[in-house]
Amino acid sequence: MEQPRAAARLQIVLGHLGRPSAGAVVAHPTTGTISSASFHPQQFQYTLDNNVLTLEQRKFYEENGFLVIKNLVPDADIQRFRNEFEKICRKEVKPLGLIVMRDVTISKSEYAPSEKMTTKVQDFQEDKELFRYCTLPEILKYVECFTGPNIMAMHTMLINKPPDSGKKTSRHPLHQDLHYFPFRPSNLIVCAWTAMEHIDRNNGCLVVLPGTHKGSLKPHDYPKWEGGVNKMFHGIQDYEENNARVHLVMEKGDTVFFHPLLIHGSGQNKTQGFRKAISCHFASADCHYIDVKGTSQENIEKEVVGIANKFHGAENSTDLKDIWMFRARLVKGERTNL
Numbered sequence: 001m002e003q004p005r006a007a008a009r010l011q012i013v014l015g016h017l018g019r020p021s022a023g024a025v026v027a028h029p030t031t032g033t034i035s036s037a038s039f040h041p042q043q044f045q046y047t048l049d050n051n052v053l054t055l056e057q058r059k060f061y062e063e064n065g066f067l068v069i070k071n072l073v074p075d076a077d078i079q080r081f082r083n084e085f086e087k088i089c090r091k092e093v094k095p096l097g098l099i100v101m102r103d104v105t106i107s108k109s110e111y112a113p114s115e116k117m118t119t120k121v122q123d124f125q126e127d128k129e130l131f132r133y134c135t136l137p138e139i140l141k142y143v144e145c146f147t148g149p150n151i152m153a154m155h156t157m158l159i160n161k162p163p164d165s166g167k168k169t170s171r172h173p174l175h176q177d178l179h180y181f182p183f184r185p186s187n188l189i190v191c192a193w194t195a196m197e198h199i200d201r202n203n204g205c206l207v208v209l210p211g212t213h214k215g216s217l218k219p220h221d222y223p224k225w226e227g228g229v230n231k232m233f234h235g236i237q238d239y240e241e242n243n244a245r246v247h248l249v250m251e252k253g254d255t256v257f258f259h260p261l262l263i264h265g266s267g268q269n270k271t272q273g274f275r276k277a278i279s280c281h282f283a284s285a286d287c288h289y290i291d292v293k294g295t296s297q298e299n300i301e302k303e304v305v306g307i308a309n310k311f312h313g314a315e316n317s318t319d320l321k322d323i324w325m326f327r328a329r330l331v332k333g334e335r336t337n338l
């Protein structure tokens, strides 16, 4: 009779913890039964057990929802990303599936293709040079602390924030990236975002609201900005005004890892340079897709599907899951689910 009771208790404990790999559930060395006295309440919910993060780093991510690792990506790699980005801007290479975004203030102008016309490129999974970013061992070593060993690169971007035209359209409103993602659980998703040069409040650094990853996914919509707003730049409408905003000042190669529920955005670029960062959202391949119909994510699904149909000329309606499955790439381990 002892055995089933212990098993039931273990299941309750694990169910409560949420994560199978979590924490110390210790069986008594001689009796084999699980005593509540030997059970240490689990401390970590947002990071996995491995030897990469120091205890201090782990606690910081758990508490704040982000972690900056200084000087992680070598200059030589960043130079290669820059070179490739410039080639893409000049249309010397045209990677399959890549989406080029212009700033809304110049979206209808007819200038020659150049870096000045490109606010961001997205979905560079078919570009060998840029996609190297998502496979760098330095990056994956940290990603694994959040996703575990089966790692998918789900969403890629190189952001080239232009000098603000005066209309403040270079800002990115405060948002949670999970709004864009039809897969879960959120704790097995992480963004890596690497500064390609010195970035501070002058050229529009990342702004985060620490600890907001502990909250839920909020409804997102277009901010009511007078100067206009870029397509798909949804923002949170009702966030806590008195939440502490932290501006992340970063040097070239510094990388921030952050949780998809962390509320973040970026300020306007008040310099004349184009502020560059490269990023990838990674998820555990063990995540699963969800149907966002009837949820707050329905509005972004409609937009994304509309654009995908326009680009790829889909006669039969595509759904969000197909789009994600198609561009997702395995970068480590086994493609189990996503």
Ligand SMILES: CCCC(=O)SCCNC(=O)CCNC(=O)[C@H](O)C(C)(C)COP(=O)(O)OP(=O)(O)OC[C@H]1O[C@@H](n2cnc3c(N)ncnc32)[C@H](O)[C@@H]1OP(=O)(O)O
Residues within 6 Å of the ligand: 099, 100, 101, 102, 103, 104, 107, 108, 122, 155, 177, 180, 229, 230, 231, 232, 233, 234, 307
């Ligand atoms: C974690 C994830 C976080 C995020 O993903 S944040 C969201 C990032 N934003 C995006 O992903 C936007 C992606 N961009 C795109 O898909 C394309 O750039 C976009 C907007 C469809 C335009 O692509 P194309 O159709 O190739 O460009 P086009 O020059 O022919 O323009 C077509 C119509 O769209 C307009 N447009 C282009 N860029 C825009 C912009 N930035 N903001 C607002 N409107 C924009 C453009 O004016 C044109 O309009 P119209 O049809 O002539 O009235």
Ligand SMILES: Nc1ncnc2c1ncn2[C@@H]1O[C@H](COP(=O)(O)OP(=O)(O)OP(=O)(O)O)[C@@H](O)[C@H]1O
Residues within 6 Å of the ligand: 171, 172, 173, 174, 201, 207, 247, 265, 266, 267, 268
């Ligand atoms: N009061 C606010 N209400 C809504 N969004 C805000 C508010 N303040 C800042 N934000 C958003 O947070 C992000 C970063 O803001 P931040 O204050 O760093 O930049 P900024 O306002 O562009 O420039 P500045 O450095 O002059 O303040 C921006 O995307 C902005 O949209």
Ligand SMILES: O=C(O)CCC(=O)C(=O)O
Residues within 6 Å of the ligand: 157, 159, 161, 172, 177, 206, 264, 265, 266, 277
């Ligand atoms: O300005 C940036 O680099 C951040 C952009 C961002 O948060 C996003 O595209 O989801």
Ligand SMILES: [Fe+2]
Residues within 6 Å of the ligand: 175, 176, 177, 264
């Ligand atoms: Fe974001």
Ligand SMILES: [Mg+2]
Residues within 6 Å of the ligand: 267
């Ligand atoms: Mg401001």
